[in-house]
Amino acid sequence: MNRGVLLLAAALFVLMVAAAPAALLLGMPYLLSLFQKLAILAIAAAGLNLVLGYAGLPAFGHGAFVGIGSYTVGILAAEAADGALASAWLQFPLAALVAGLAAALIGAISLRTRGVAFLMITLAFGQMLYFGAVALERYGGDDGMIIVRASAFGDFTLARGFGSYVFTLAVLAVVLLLMYRVTRSPFGFVLRGAAANERRMLAVGVAVPSYRVGAFALSGAICGVAGVLWANYTAFLSPAPLAWTWSVQLAVMVLLGGAGTLFGPLFGAAAFVLLEEVLTGALQPWRLDWHIVFGPLLLLVVLAAPGGIAGLLGRPQHG
């Protein structure tokens, strides 16, 4: 990893950590809210990056796994007569498990195809889960519903605020550390090797498909964890994260930041959230939406800097 990438990542982390006391002292809760959104999206993007970046598989349905995480919180909160079901000790493992299993199943079926067909079938599974969520009338259906009970570890609640912000940063750090270990493990090398040359990997005697299903499961589980955080952040259960535009947006973050790099998802999520914030403010006088600038910007990234932000900072030595 080169120095520019490390410096930017360190700067972002320092900024996000420093934002916590700063926002508390200066009375700017909005800043925390913005950075928390950034951190949650970075976690989900980091999960997707394992499949999209390292394994080189064009998966466009990962919003569904974030959705599964959110619905775990929403459904348990709605059914909780007492506080037991709203326990974060239960919700995090359950969300990760369900999202991971769903991802493994979807991955196992989707991996029968490749290229654009793979892209489409992952998208199709995402759509199925989306319509499935819309059908859950009891849990708000199309309109969504307010989540009355935030997840909590005992007395420590994840409802939006200082504590939940710090917790989200910690989860982001743990996920990035996990990705660092995983992508440098034999498992990670198989994924990266198969992305570079699948035929050779198979010839060497590696059961590439099983590794890829494993990557799907892990990446789905991470997205599920992001979903739990997202549900607590918005305090609202909605099928929106399962919509295909959400999945594409997650992929946009990964590619914008630098696919297949450790900090790419963090950079991408930061660029996405901060650009939205800055551009929305800047374009307010003309009543223009930020997309009118962001769209051409994406095109520019593809045409001029296909390695994303991490690529701009220099050639990565290995990931």
Added chain:
Amino acid sequence: MTLFLEQVLNGLQFGVLLFLLSAGLTLVFGIMGLVNLAHGSLYMLGAYFAVTFVAWTESFLLGSIAALLSTVIVGILLERSVVRGLYDRPHLEQVLGTFGLILFFNELARLAFGPAGLSLSPPPWLAGQINVLGIPYPSYRLVVLVAGILAAAAMYVMIARTRAGMLLRAAAANRGMAEALGVNVRLLFLAVFALGAALSGLAGILAAPLLTVRVGMGEEVLLLAFVVVVIGGIGSIRGAFVAAVLIGLIDTVGRAYLPGLLRAAFAGPVADAVGPALASMLIYVALAVVLVLRPRGLFPTAARTDVAA
């Protein structure tokens, strides 16, 4: 029975519109290897142009022709300016770039045509109903069905019987060889993209009187068009036609009858909730099933050859 026949006709008409959209998508993908998410934007622009120009010219036919030409011009400008640079990129980057185009075109449409949905009435001479196999059916919908089938036939003849079609098939089979033999591949790519824009714009114009013209209409139908392309077999026009009609029928008939069937089978609130959801899911289930059984679609094209037949 009358209702069923009407639903089948609606399904066919929807399928034909889907074909117009998917034909361009599958050609652009089969020949240039481009995953073009912005294809739906051209459909949306076609519809917006139709509303605008029909109002200006006060003639449905003149306005539609103007709208079609404008969409083609946008398509040509798009290819010349940015799309050309995306042909040789990995699919992931193409998705990213053309997603950017969607965002841009959506905002542009909102600026130019306003945030509210617009509607377009069919021309007065097509406003009535016509008798089809003993049931009354809106004349305009029937015209859409016929126009779509005519366009499909014209495309078939063009690709299978003309010199331009031959060049197109040659470039799809082996781009490098076609270029070496003196085919102007850059010009050909431009022509294919313009043809795709024309078909997509035509679909938008034909659909405009049937629905509300609004920002975001492109994405909804784009996803369906992609489903059609993949089920049909990427690059295959014939596959796109079969798959489009299939998807049109499954979607329309499924939405009309599935909730009722479920309610008859399992009474109660669960069936009420599951029915519509299952109907919406149906085409995606169809896609997953087809891809699991035939990973390369119904009409697989052997290594990007054989675009037409």
